[in-house]
Amino acid sequence: MLDLDETLIHTSFNKPPKYDFESEVLFNGKNTKIYTVKRFGLEAFLFEMSRIYEIVVFTASQKLYADKVLNTIDPKGRISHRLYR
Numbered sequence: 001m002l003d004l005d006e007t008l009i010h011t012s013f014n015k016p017p018k019y020d021f022e023s024e025v026l027f028n029g030k031n032t033k034i035y036t037v038k039r040f041g042l043e044a045f046l047f048e049m050s051r052i053y054e055i056v057v058f059t060a061s062q063k064l065y066a067d068k069v070l071n072t073i074d075p076k077g078r079i080s081h082r083l084y085r
Contacts, residue, residue: 001083004059004066009073011036021072025065034065038073050078058083 002008011034012019013027019035026032039045049055055078059066063084070082 001056001058004057004069005061007039008042008057009036009038009069011069023068023072025068036069036072042073046074046078050080054080056081056083060085 005011013032013034015022015033015035016037018037020038022033022035024031024033046055057066057070057079059082061084066082066084070079
């Protein structure tokens with residue numbers, strides 16, 4: 001089991017100098033841009049671990065946000081299960 005925020009990725013409302021992707025999420029009733037940085041080696045890690053383990057990702061964040069991020073960082077569906085707040 002892996003935690004999404006601050007383990008696999010870091011997301012910010014403020015645009016950092018470098019980021020991997022940006023998206024829009026509903027926050028406090030408004031569409032808001034977020035900027036996400038993936039942990040170095042994330043794709044290789046997911047590939048290797050999915051060959052051996054069933055990967056479960058947990059987040060205390062809301063499902064809409066988490067699904068948007070997880071769909072982006074795992075387009076090949078290597079994450080087997082998603083658990084939300």
